[in-house]
Amino acid sequence: MKRSFALGLAGAAVLASTAVTGSTAQAAPGLQFGPCPEDVSKPYPQLQCAELQVPLDYRDPSGEQLKLLVSKQPARKPEARRGSLLINPGGPGGPGVGFAGSLAAKLPAAVLDSYDLIGFDTRNVAHSTPISCVDPGTYWKTPLPDPDAPQAREQNWQRAQQYADGCQQRAGKYLPHLNTPTNARDVDRIREALGEQKISYLGYSYGTYLGAVYGQLFPQHVDRMILDSMVNPDTSEIWYRNNLNQDIAAQERLGLYFDWIAQHDDVFHLGTERRQVQAAWDGVQAELRKAPRGKLGPAEFIDLAFNALYGETSWKPLAEGLADFHLRNDDKKLADQVEPKDELAENGNAIYNAVECADAPWPTRQREWERDSERLAKDYPLAAWYNSWTVAPCRFWQAPRQEPLKITGDGLPPVLLFNSEHDVATPYEGALEMHRSLPSSVMVTERDAGKHGVWALAGNAEADRIGTDYLVNGTLPPDDVEVPGHPAPDPKAPATQQKTLDLP
Incomplete structure (x- = not known):
């Protein structure tokens, strides 16, 4: 869940599902892989791409179709290949093809040898028939209204109404x-087009959450599954x-x-205690x-902070900008980090709202939103008000809303879960609920x-070993595992030593 203003088996078991697709992996009926779009092929020349047609409405499978872009990085050792690993970076609205390309540089060699890496832009994202709800140059022009200011509240509600109306008009x-x-x-159409009886995910x-819903609808098609940084799937929590x-x-x-x-x-000269930095x-x-x-x-300052807390690559530049502003009244380093939404970012924001608004009921009374914030x-x-305005268009949403699917894990093979203890986007309590909802799961806590x-x-060697052993060999820990956290960033280290990758 990426924000922008504008997650025991007895004994070490080897799973029964071994190389289910290694002998039938050659053809990809329905997918003709070739060159990727230039903005993909330039940074990720190893990827092949194909277009897949899927129904706009699955109740009318022969009706209007949408185009999905699917990418593939073939297994490096065909003789060791055990199937396809479908990758999704989250969002909703994160471009999956580009993420799969960047993630490949971080994956262990044994995984690259064993799997075709399959990326895809979900419907209406990036290269998959993209939509937008507003003109980003006008709607997202900075600075945006202060999310916390009572005097800006009516303006923020009007913006939320405008955004919901724009989605209806444009998409x-x-x-x-x-x-x-x-x-x-x-996802299941992609599996079918790949010619796979089962896919790993x-x-x-x-x-x-997408993986859990897929597993609920199609458990017979799941081989191995890793869910990392987990959405709370409780039907009362989706998504409000x-x-x-x-x-x-976020505050913690x-x-x-x-x-x-x-x-x-x-390095930063902002004090040796939390309270001094807070001041x-x-x-x-x-x-x-x-x-x-x-x-x-103020909206952009909160946005910089909130998004920096998702990962750690922005910690140093944000602290440097804070120090320059506080100690020298120099706002340049902070201002340089502000990136107004372009068309791709607006597309991601449109999907973020569209999927969350449609997945579940939302409060429609203004007072309820304001009371909670x-x-x-x-x-x-x-982030109390900042978060509210991010999804406030859901109060005015004009498309049908669903009742969330109850996740029970029925029929799923063993699943491996990861979550860090202080994750902002997918708080740890939600990860525990996902673990409870998937009885076949084993959980690794960082x-x-x-x-x-x-x-x-994250650059956590022990967590990486556990995940690799599971994907390649089918081996799970005998019970839930706690691993020490990865090292915090060293602000004195050269930027070239950055070893982590942040989610889009």
């Missing part, structure tokens, strides 16, 4: 079919309360970030509320860490 025919069960049916963030729960996790993670800045006072933070926010600095206002803002002020995305993303 109305797609909205009834933009939801997670439909995405799951698209790697899903991060929203991709964990999942968003509220992020506010609590912000405090840990302040601790990290304080531990490196010799500097509050001072910058207060100054921006008095008067924005060009494109940098006001309550949370007392103790968790960073303690004393909060990066969104653990396996192959």
Whole structure:
């Protein structure tokens, strides 16, 4: 779940599902792989791409079709190939083809040898018949209204109404079919077009919910499955309360970030204690509320912070910008980090809202939204209002809403789960609920860490070993596992030593 204002078996068991597709893997009926679009092939020349037609409406399978872009990186050792590994980066709305290309550089050699890596842009994302709801140059022009200011509340509600209306006007025919069960049916169409009886699946963030729904609808087609940074699948949490729960996790993670800045006072000079860094933070926010600095206002400052807490690659530049502003009244480093939404980002925002708004009922009374945000803002002020405005178009959504699918894990083979203890986007309590909902699952917890995305993303050698052993050999830990967190960033290390990859 990526934000932008604008997740025991007795004994070490080898799974019964061994190389299910190794001998029948040559052809991909229905998919003719060839060159990828230039914006994909240039950074990821190893990828092959194909287009797949899927029904706009699965109730009318021979009716209007949509185009999905699917990518493949073939297994490096055909003799060791055991199947296809379908990859989803989350969102909803994250471009999956590009993510699969970037993730390949982080995956262990044994996985690259054993699997065709399959990426795909979910329907209406990136290269898959993309949609947008507004003109990004006007609607997302910075600085945006202060999410916390009572005097801006009516303006923010008007923007939410405008966004929902724009989605209906620009993409109305797609909205009834933009939801997670439909995405799951698209996944099965990809499996079928690949010529696979079963597929393995790697899903991060929203991709964990998509994987769980796919497993609920098509358990007979699941080989091995890793769900990393898990959405709480409880039907009462999808999606309104999942968003509220992020506010609590974000405030706690912000405090840990302040601790990290304080531990490196010799670099940032903002104090040696959390409270001193907090004071500097509050001072910058207060100054921006008095008067924005060009494109940098309070909304953009919160956005930078919230997104930095998902990973760690932005920790150093954000702290440097905070120090420059607080100590020298120099806003350049912070302002340079503000990236107004372009067409691709607006497409991601449109899908984020469309899928979440359609997956479940949402409150329609303004007072209920404001009451919940006001309550949370007392103790968790960073994102309480910011998060509300991100999904506020759901209050005005004009497309049908579904009742969320209950996840029971019936018929699923053993599943491997990962979550960090302090994840902001998919708080740990939700991961525990996913674990309870999938009785065949084993869970790996990364303690004393909060990066969104653990396996192959965080640089945690033990977590990576466990995931690789499962995908390649079918071996799971005998019970749930806790692993020490990966090292925190070293602000003195050269940027070239950055070893982690953040989710899109």
